[in-house]
Amino acid sequence: xxxxxxxxxxxxxxxxxxxxxxxxxxxxxxxxxxxxxxxxxxxxxxxxxxxxxxxxxxxxxxxxxxxxxxxxxxxxxxxxxxxxxxxxxxxxxxxxxxxxxxxxxxxxxxxxxx
Amino acid sequence: xxxxxxxxxxxxxxxxxxxxxxxxxxxxxxxxxxxxxxxxxxxxxxxxxxxxxxxxxxxxxxxxxxxxxxxxxxxxxxxxxxxxxxxxxxxxxxxxxxxxxxxxxxxxxxx
Numbered sequence: 001x002x003x004x005x006x007x008x009x010x011x012x013x014x015x016x017x018x019x020x021x022x023x024x025x026x027x028x029x030x031x032x033x034x035x036x037x038x039x040x041x042x043x044x045x046x047x048x049x050x051x052x053x054x055x056x057x058x059x060x061x062x063x064x065x066x067x068x069x070x071x072x073x074x075x076x077x078x079x080x081x082x083x084x085x086x087x088x089x090x091x092x093x094x095x096x097x098x099x100x101x102x103x104x105x106x107x108x109x110x111x112x113x114x
Numbered sequence: 115x116x117x118x119x120x121x122x123x124x125x126x127x128x129x130x131x132x133x134x135x136x137x138x139x140x141x142x143x144x145x146x147x148x149x150x151x152x153x154x155x156x157x158x159x160x161x162x163x164x165x166x167x168x169x170x171x172x173x174x175x176x177x178x179x180x181x182x183x184x185x186x187x188x189x190x191x192x193x194x195x196x197x198x199x200x201x202x203x204x205x206x207x208x209x210x211x212x213x214x215x216x217x218x219x220x221x222x223x224x225x
Contacts, residue, residue: 004156033212042217043157043202055210091156100145100206100213105156 002026004106006092012112018080021109023092024073031098034067034077035091037108043091049075050098082113117141118205118216126222130192135219137203138185145206146179146186147213152199193223 005024013019025032033048047057049069057067064083069075079086089110093103119138127133137146145164149157161170163179163186170177174197176189190197200220204213 043215045212045215048212050210056212093156098212099210100147100208102147102159102162103149103157103204103213105158107155 004092004094004104006090006106006109008109009107010110010112012114013082014114015083016081017113018078019082019086019111019113021077021090021092021111023075023077023106025075025092025094026104027073029094029096029104030072031095031101032069032075033093033095033103034075035093035105037089037091046077048098055098079111082111084113087111087113117214118203120201120203120216120219122219123217124220124222126224127193129194129223129225132189132191133193133221134187134189135201135221136185136187137216139205140184141205141214142183143205144183144208146183147204147206148177148186148188149202149204150199151202151218157200157202190221193221195223195225197221198223 007022031050034046036044046059047067052069067077089108091108093105095101095103121136147162148160151157161177166181166183168179174191178187200218202218204215206213
């Protein structure tokens with residue numbers, strides 16, 4: 001079991017650039033979650049998918065953020081254009097059945113926008 | 115307003131001491147999960163409690179779910195440097211509603 005795989009681990013970009021974060025969930029898990037973590041706000045749920053379909057995107061901060069899950073083994077979170085306040089660690093997590101079943105997290109992408 | 119309040123936010127103790135951290139809410143949860151997160155890594159599940167009053171033990175860690183299923187505590191006996199990390203609690207509801215996370219307690223155990 002390779003676990004949830006995220007790439008890149010670190011991303012440094014300039015304000016205004018497009019950023020794409022990638023996630024491969026655990027095979028067989030049918031729910032996928034994107035979180036953002038900062039010291040001030042803790043772990044915030046951005047969006048989650050069930051069977052590749054977005055169920056709740058109310059946590060997406062604004063239209064600059066978008067997420068897709070084209071198939072069961074891949075998801076992206078895109079920020080366009082990026083801003084310094086987007087700097088955070090972004091986590092992807094998957095779970096077997098969604099809802100309140102335990103989450104398996106990736107090791108995150110640390111995003112710095114200058 | 116944070117749905118799940120964790121206290122204390124920060125805790126620094128000496129190796130061998132005991133400690134308790136708390137997770138409180140005004141909401142009733144169908145389950146409560148505890149995770150530990152180490153620097154540079156994602157959170158890792160420690161335990162899930164589902165019954166009011168339930169106590170679970172994981173080596174030196176003891177987890178308790180409140181009788182009313184609104185709060186939980188984590189007690190660590192004889193803390194070790196390897197226990198250092200961010201401890202997060204997460205409340206679960208029935209159905210497809212995703213977990214709600216607290217902001218965590220950042221524990222540092224000094225040798």
